[in-house]
Amino acid sequence: MAGRFSNLEFNEEPREEPQLKLSAEREHSLDDDAAAGAITQAMHAYRNGRFEQALRLYTRCLQIDRRIIPAWVGQVQMLVQLGEYHEGRVWADKALELFRNNGELLAAKAQACIRLNDFAGGYECSDASLQLTGSSAWRWQVRGELLLSNRKDQYEMCFTKAVAEPRADWFDHVVIGRIFAYYHRAANAISYLKKALELEPGHAYTWFELGECQASLAMSAAAASSYERALEIDPGLREARTAQSEIESTSALSWLSGLWRRWSRR
Amino acid sequence: MQCLNCGFENIPGMPSCARCQSALEFGDVVVIPRRASRLRFMTRAHQVWYQLRAWVPSVSGLWPPWRPMTLLPPVRGWWPRWAPVTYSPSPWGALLANLVLPGVGQIRQKQRVFGYLILGSWLACLLLSLLTIATSASTLWFALAAAVHAIALISLFMPTLVFERVLIRAIFGALLFVGMQLYIYWPLTWLGSRFLYPIALDNIIANTTVENGDGVICEGPWMRPKTLKRGDLVLYRFDGMGDGAYVVQGGYGFDRIIGLPGETIDIDGPNLLINGQPSDSIARPLAVWPVMESSRFTLKSDEYFIVPSSLGMFTHGMGVRPMIPTVLLRGIGVVHRDDIIGRALYRAQPWSRMGAIR
Numbered sequence: 001m002a003g004r005f006s007n008l009e010f011n012e013e014p015r016e017e018p019q020l021k022l023s024a025e026r027e028h029s030l031d032d033d034a035a036a037g038a039i040t041q042a043m044h045a046y047r048n049g050r051f052e053q054a055l056r057l058y059t060r061c062l063q064i065d066r067r068i069i070p071a072w073v074g075q076v077q078m079l080v081q082l083g084e085y086h087e088g089r090v091w092a093d094k095a096l097e098l099f100r101n102n103g104e105l106l107a108a109k110a111q112a113c114i115r116l117n118d119f120a121g122g123y124e125c126s127d128a129s130l131q132l133t134g135s136s137a138w139r140w141q142v143r144g145e146l147l148l149s150n151r152k153d154q155y156e157m158c159f160t161k162a163v164a165e166p167r168a169d170w171f172d173h174v175v176i177g178r179i180f181a182y183y184h185r186a187a188n189a190i191s192y193l194k195k196a197l198e199l200e201p202g203h204a205y206t207w208f209e210l211g212e213c214q215a216s217l218a219m220s221a222a223a224a225s226s227y228e229r230a231l232e233i234d235p236g237l238r239e240a241r242t243a244q245s246e247i248e249s250t251s252a253l254s255w256l257s258g259l260w261r262r263w264s265r266r
Numbered sequence: 267m268q269c270l271n272c273g274f275e276n277i278p279g280m281p282s283c284a285r286c287q288s289a290l291e292f293g294d295v296v297v298i299p300r301r302a303s304r305l306r307f308m309t310r311a312h313q314v315w316y317q318l319r320a321w322v323p324s325v326s327g328l329w330p331p332w333r334p335m336t337l338l339p340p341v342r343g344w345w346p347r348w349a350p351v352t353y354s355p356s357p358w359g360a361l362l363a364n365l366v367l368p369g370v371g372q373i374r375q376k377q378r379v380f381g382y383l384i385l386g387s388w389l390a391c392l393l394l395s396l397l398t399i400a401t402s403a404s405t406l407w408f409a410l411a412a413a414v415h416a417i418a419l420i421s422l423f424m425p426t427l428v429f430e431r432v433l434i435r436a437i438f439g440a441l442l443f444v445g446m447q448l449y450i451y452w453p454l455t456w457l458g459s460r461f462l463y464p465i466a467l468d469n470i471i472a473n474t475t476v477e478n479g480d481g482v483i484c485e486g487p488w489m490r491p492k493t494l495k496r497g498d499l500v501l502y503r504f505d506g507m508g509d510g511a512y513v514v515q516g517g518y519g520f521d522r523i524i525g526l527p528g529e530t531i532d533i534d535g536p537n538l539l540i541n542g543q544p545s546d547s548i549a550r551p552l553a554v555w556p557v558m559e560s561s562r563f564t565l566k567s568d569e570y571f572i573v574p575s576s577l578g579m580f581t582h583g584m585g586v587r588p589m590i591p592t593v594l595l596r597g598i599g600v601v602h603r604d605d606i607i608g609r610a611l612y613r614a615q616p617w618s619r620m621g622a623i624r
Contacts, residue, residue, distance in 0.1 A: 055299075066295055066297055067292060079299060084301065086312050087301060087302050090300065100288045116309065117316035117320070151377075
């Protein structure tokens with residue numbers, strides 16, 4: 001940008017410019033690294049189910065550089081994952097004031113609306129996000145969630161499109177699995193989590209999430225095996241250790257309710 | 267300055283993008299989101315609000331106020347939004363499931379809220395029917411359970427019925443309800459009564475064992491032992507009879523067995539002899555000994571003798587204790603084995619005296 005206007009005469013000392021430019025670039029580079037580091041850590045925390053930590057890291061990233069749109073999206077996503085749907089929608093509105101008609105932010109707002117039972121708002125935002133240029137797995141995942149929550153059968157098509165996106169990776173299967181788990185469709189969640197584990201078998205938290213879904217369907221042996229696998233990969237995973245000890249002392253009532261959920265096709 | 271949202275190159279110094287209006291300068295924009303309280307009050311309040319908004323237009327749009335209610339014109343699309351309609355072309359699996367357990371069909375068709383509501387209501391009606399067993403309220407709760415069951419079945423036909431006239435839908439619903447009563451509930455009730463027979467004791471003479479209005483559960487015919495013992499407190503059936511002087515309304519009696527098959531009963535004033543022995547030393551009726559006309563008869567191999575001491579007798583609406591003539595003793599007191607329903611087991615009502623009858 002500075003190159004375009006470098007021939008204009010403003011009585012500035014050209015000799016100082018290169019030094020200033022270098023230090024600005026150096027600072028910018030350091031900021032970029034810090035922001036990139038924060039957002040990477042935030043993504044890592046999100047993948048491991050540490051939503052609070054992820055939210056703090058996304059916030060730190062934005063404190064370094066407010067222009068990073070994925071961090072804004074991440075904040076809304078984390079607020080939704082933490083059950084703060086109203087606050088997530090409000091924050092999405094705020095972000096949309098800064099980045100008008102951003103598809104990812106609209107999708108994040110749509111998810112917050114869906115979870116607030118505001119399906120009209122969810123449809124509006126999801127339609128807008130899909131109509132904008134560009135496409136991503138996230139927009140299709142939210143669309144799938146919208147149709148799933150409204151008991152429309154086309155949700156499966158949307159999830160298929162999400163994982164077929166060029167930049168989709170194994171974690172998108174996990175996101176879909178988490179959506180199914182939120183709506184108590186453990187059987188569907190298990191199939192997507194298993195696909196994620198085929199692509200990335202070394203992720204401990206995904207094994208733990210698979211175990212949770214299996215336990216909710218009274219598949220105690222399978223759940224215990226999943227928890228064990230999670231602990232093999234990450235022995236410090238507290239949630240898996242707690243769940244493993246709980247499954248050993250499952251009451252008959254919770255086992256029966258899990259059988260009922262399995263039979264009623266959850 | 268390049269816009270990060272749409273990539274458009276803007277003139278430096280512009281506050282927002284010329285193409286998408288996104289901010290180019292962020293200055294001191296707050297980046298720390300406001301957090302929810304521990305109770306997530308705003309989230310919960312909004313969830314309830316949006317759910318109510320989804321329900322209310324459906325309820326208020328139930329019937330257009332300008333259209334008088336008639337049976338003939340068809341009403342299209344009438345179905346409250348909270349009771350989702352399945353558009354499955356052949357819900358026969360759900361129908362079969364609903365025949366066994368109402369609401370399960372809806373649950374399997376992903377209408378979980380409605381399904382659990384139906385199932386919960388049905389179970390609640392059955393539970394209330396059980397808790398009020400041997401009273402008239404029990405019959406009402408049972409009928410209500412049948413009605414809820416009918417609703418569960420009817421709702422599976424709603425995609426088809428919604429386009430029919432109201433009269434047709436009403437007839438279909440009535441036929442379904444009657445059919446369910448005839449082919450499901452009454453057979454089940456009959457089968458249940460073969461094992462346990464609940465009955466409310468009305469117009470019974472005061473005694474130390476049961477009181478007027480008690481709800482008692484007796485053995486059914488399939489649980490009754492082949493031979494009964496003297497002193498067994500039984501529920502028995504008798505036919506109506508009468509002549510110009512009296513009328514006996516057929517119904518049920520509740521008293522102890524005094525005479526066994528094959529025994530000879532001698533009644534002489536206040537005394538009753540069984541095979542020549544005074545009965546006082548062997549068995550006593552439920553209430554005080556009534557005065558009986560002198561008579562003698564021998565019980566057949568399949569007959570028992572029961573003194574109708576607890577049956578209420580009335581003259582001009584007033585309770586009396588006249589002398590029981592022989593014809594009444596033979597008609598009511600001599601009971602065929604098949605007319606004995608079973609022994610009294612349990613007092614279910616009132617709850618304050620609930621327990622085994624001894």
